[in-house]
Structures are given as structure tokens and as C-alpha cells.
Amino acid sequence: MSGSAPSVIPVGAAYDVVVGHGVSDRVTDLLAPPVRQVLVVRPDALVGLAAPVVSRLRAAGLTVHEASVPDTEGAKTAEVAAGLWATLGRQAFTRSDAVVAVGGGTVTDLAGFVAATWLRGVSVVHVPTTLLAMVDAAVGGKTGINTAEGKNLVGSFHEPAGVLCDLDVLATLPHTDLVAGLAEVVKAGFIADPRILELVEADPSGAARWDGPPVRELVERAIRVKAEVVAQDLTESWLREVLNYGHTFGHAVEQVEGYRRRHGEAVAIGMTYAAELGLRSGRLAQDVVDRHRSVLGSLGLPTTYPGGRFDELLTAMRRDKKSRGTLLRFVVLEDVGRPVRLEGPDDAWLRGAYEAIAERP
Known part of the structure; x- marks a missing residue:
């Protein structure tokens, strides 16, 4: 299974979604110079899943900062976003630097929003770690946080530089x-x-099994549906x-x-x-x-x-x-x-x- 070739699904001419096994290794392909610093946003519970991404970025000579956020809707608050902005400010992130989100839909929503609003927009790469994030939150450029009045009421449209859907991580999901x-x-x-x-x-x-026979086709078909829609109407x-x-x-x-x-x-x-x-x-x-x-x-x-x-x-x-x-x-x-x-x-x-x-x- 791990030897099968990845699929590349274009979202118009804006970026690609790569689907396959072990594709999170491709993160450096999406962060070309002059990127010099990267903020990796991930929950504490996903330190292990984020580690190969962090290692690959550092091996490419990039300075990597890690930020831990909640792995729930509790991540999508103004307070958490402000904490990430503060980190970007302390580390003097410029418009040529980038954010990488490793996590589920709440993390990609949050990290995308922070990337969209820092200096009015820096690059973001999504490495979704849940099925939900792969087929929905990580694709399409929607970013946002919640307020007491409702879900995703504050946000912006900010397309990622790319999305890496590594099917191997589905084995870790409950x-x-x-x-x-x-x-x-x-x-x-x-x-x-x-x-x-x-x-x-x-x-x-x-x-309903991560390694079930139809799962890869289901994931790819769902992503293609979303990619075709958002390419026409961002x-x-x-x-x-x-x-x-x-x-x-x-x-x-x-x-x-x-x-x-x-x-x-x-x-x-x-x-x-x-x-x-x-x-x-x-x-x-x-x-x-x-x-x-x-x-x-x-x-x-x-x-x-x-x-x-x-x-x-x-x-x-x-x-x-x-x-x-x-x-x-x-x-x-x-x-x-x-x-x-x-x-x-x-x-x-x-x-x-x-x-x-x-x-x-």
C-alpha cells in the first residue's frame, strides 16, 4: 500500500492537494526560498506526527518554531490566535516566511487564519491528520475562529501553498x-x-476502516468535488x-x-x-x-x-x-x-x- 504512487489533485491553478502514503515528507517542496522561518502549529497530542515534518524542515536549513494549541474547537479563539501572532512577532516573521499546520480541522482553520492575517498574508501549508480535515477543512482556503455567538463567524479566505494528505496517519485516528x-x-x-x-x-x-478497500478512492473523490467547486468560487x-x-x-x-x-x-x-x-x-x-x-x-x-x-x-x-x-x-x-x-x-x-x-x- 505504501508503495502506491501519490495522486495530485489541482485546485484550479492555485495549488495542489497531494494524496497518498508518506506524502508529508514533501513539505519542503512547497516552501521554496526565500522562506527562512516556519511556525509549525500542532496540538501537544500530535508531537509524534509532527516530528517528521519538523525534522524535514530543519534538514532543509529552515529555522523551525513549534506552537502547541488545543486539539479541539477550543483552539479556534481570538486568545489562541493572538498567542500565535505574538510568537510570529517575537521571531520577526516576514512576508517571505510561512506557517505549517499539522492537525485536524480546528488546527488548519486556526493556522490558516493566523497566516492570512499576519502581515496581511503569509504562506501556509496544511498537513491534515484527520479524515475530516483532509476532505474538508484543509482544502479550499477557508480560515476562521469561533466566537461566543457562533462558529466560524470571524475569518477570511486564504489559499494554502499546498495540502499534503498522508493516508498513513488515518491509522492513528480513533x-x-x-x-x-x-x-x-x-x-x-x-x-x-x-x-x-x-x-x-x-x-x-x-x-469505515482506515485501510478499507474503498477509502483512498472515497478520499480522492471527496477532495475532487471540493477542489472543483472552490476553484470556481473561492x-x-x-x-x-x-x-x-x-x-x-x-x-x-x-x-x-x-x-x-x-x-x-x-x-x-x-x-x-x-x-x-x-x-x-x-x-x-x-x-x-x-x-x-x-x-x-x-x-x-x-x-x-x-x-x-x-x-x-x-x-x-x-x-x-x-x-x-x-x-x-x-x-x-x-x-x-x-x-x-x-x-x-x-x-x-x-x-x-x-x-x-x-x-x-
């Missing part, structure tokens, strides 16, 4: 984290690539919004639960909600709604949510980035591979979709 990451893979299937759904349906147990004028399928409700779930639930689990619930909303708006057929539950459930992802919390969730959804004034906007499907925008849905549809996924006592 099974629950691997499965949670598959939610974003399934999302790519529903919005653009039905072959993803077919691969999961044919071998759900293999899809700043989310409309097309890129399709990547938020399931996220309006999913982000609300995360917020009302204090970010204690895994992002992928929340997105799985959010996609089921969006499917029910699509059904109620007359856009989506029942069989596709049922397919959501079948595909997600076969992987062990949740498709229901506790009842009695609709008002809290609605308040959180009104703060979603896609909202315009008091107008709620969702991405729903007309069919597999046919996402559309739903603006100002009827309150009865919103509540009915929630009732359809609510757990019964």
Missing part, C-alpha cells in the same frame, strides 16, 4: 473520529458525486455554498451543545434535516430522503436528534453565515447531485423537518 469524517465524504456524494454513495453502499464496513458567492449542505442545522447543533459533539456527527444530522426540509418544500423525493438515513446509518453516523430543542436551534441557525438579514437560507437537494438554494422556508417546513428527525421518548 474509529469514532474516522467515521465522523466520513460525513463530509458522504456529503460530497449527495451534492455532486453519486459514485461515492455507491462505494459506501457496496462496502460500508470497508469504508469566496462563496453562490456555488461554494453547496459545500455547506447539512451545515446550517449541523452548526446549530454544535453551538447549542457547546461544541462537544463531533463536527461530522452534527453534519450527518444536518444532512438528514436538510433532506427532510427538501421533501417538505416539494423539491426532494422520499426515496432520496430514505437514502440519507440508509447511507449515513450504515456507517454508524447519527440521523436523529433529541426533541424539544427546536427554538434553540432556530436561534442558532439565524446566525448562520448564509443568512441575509432575517432571511434563512439553506442548501437542499432536488435529487442526488442537484443542490439548490432554499430561501426563507416556511416555518411549518422548518419545524416539520425537525419533528421528522426528533428522537421519540
Whole structure:
């Protein structure tokens, strides 16, 4: 497996995503002179995974500084970002220097935001260490931090110099984290690539193992979906919004639960909600709604949510980035591979979709 050639997936003409085994060794290929200093941002728990990256950078003659951040949504705060800015300032980082993120989606979001805002933009390379980060957070140039009012409300678009998706690191993931990451893979299937759904349906147990037969193809297909979208619409004028399928409700779930639930689990619930909303708006057929539950459930992802919390969730959804004034906007499907925008849905549809996924006592 380790001898198979890496795949290179271009994101337009801006940068490449390299997918394969052992590809984190390529980090120096993405940091050409005049880079002289690099800040490696990683959680304490990933010192071991970051060590080969740090060694490779130092062997190339670069001065490397390491910064430890939380391995949770707690990393994405103004306080943590300010600490990293202070490090960059103390070490006199210039515009020709760079940041390297080694970690999951919270780390790539944070490090990308710090790189985007330091001197109005320095280079950043992402070495994602979770499935979720590989197929979603590390690709596309979205960066951000959270506030008490919501997730990712402060951020910017800042494309990386490159992304290195080393499939070997998936072996280090807890099974629950691997499965949670598959939610974003399934999302790519529903919005653009039905072959993803077919691969999961044919071998759900293999899809849920880091070394399962379909995993590499699933990862590459999901990345290609995102790469094609963001290459056409970096700043989310409309097309890129399709990547938020399931996220309006999913982000609300995360917020009302204090970010204690895994992002992928929340997105799985959010996609089921969006499917029910699509059904109620007359856009989506029942069989596709049922397919959501079948595909997600076969992987062990949740498709229901506790009842009695609709008002809290609605308040959180009104703060979603896609909202315009008091107008709620969702991405729903007309069919597999046919996402559309739903603006100002009827309150009865919103509540009915929630009732359809609510757990019964």
C-alpha cells in the first residue's frame, strides 16, 4: 500500500492537494526560498506526527518554531490566535516566511487564519491528520475562529501553498473520529458525486476502516468535488455554498451543545434535516430522503436528534453565515447531485423537518 504512487489533485491553478502514503515528507517542496522561518502549529497530542515534518524542515536549513494549541474547537479563539501572532512577532516573521499546520480541522482553520492575517498574508501549508480535515477543512482556503455567538463567524479566505494528505496517519485516528469524517465524504456524494454513495453502499464496513478497500478512492473523490467547486468560487458567492449542505442545522447543533459533539456527527444530522426540509418544500423525493438515513446509518453516523430543542436551534441557525438579514437560507437537494438554494422556508417546513428527525421518548 505504501508503495502506491501519490495522486495530485489541482485546485484550479492555485495549488495542489497531494494524496497518498508518506506524502508529508514533501513539505519542503512547497516552501521554496526565500522562506527562512516556519511556525509549525500542532496540538501537544500530535508531537509524534509532527516530528517528521519538523525534522524535514530543519534538514532543509529552515529555522523551525513549534506552537502547541488545543486539539479541539477550543483552539479556534481570538486568545489562541493572538498567542500565535505574538510568537510570529517575537521571531520577526516576514512576508517571505510561512506557517505549517499539522492537525485536524480546528488546527488548519486556526493556522490558516493566523497566516492570512499576519502581515496581511503569509504562506501556509496544511498537513491534515484527520479524515475530516483532509476532505474538508484543509482544502479550499477557508480560515476562521469561533466566537461566543457562533462558529466560524470571524475569518477570511486564504489559499494554502499546498495540502499534503498522508493516508498513513488515518491509522492513528480513533474509529469514532474516522467515521465522523466520513460525513463530509458522504456529503460530497449527495451534492455532486453519486459514485461515492455507491462505494459506501457496496462496502460500508470497508469504508469505515482506515485501510478499507474503498477509502483512498472515497478520499480522492471527496477532495475532487471540493477542489472543483472552490476553484470556481473561492469566496462563496453562490456555488461554494453547496459545500455547506447539512451545515446550517449541523452548526446549530454544535453551538447549542457547546461544541462537544463531533463536527461530522452534527453534519450527518444536518444532512438528514436538510433532506427532510427538501421533501417538505416539494423539491426532494422520499426515496432520496430514505437514502440519507440508509447511507449515513450504515456507517454508524447519527440521523436523529433529541426533541424539544427546536427554538434553540432556530436561534442558532439565524446566525448562520448564509443568512441575509432575517432571511434563512439553506442548501437542499432536488435529487442526488442537484443542490439548490432554499430561501426563507416556511416555518411549518422548518419545524416539520425537525419533528421528522426528533428522537421519540
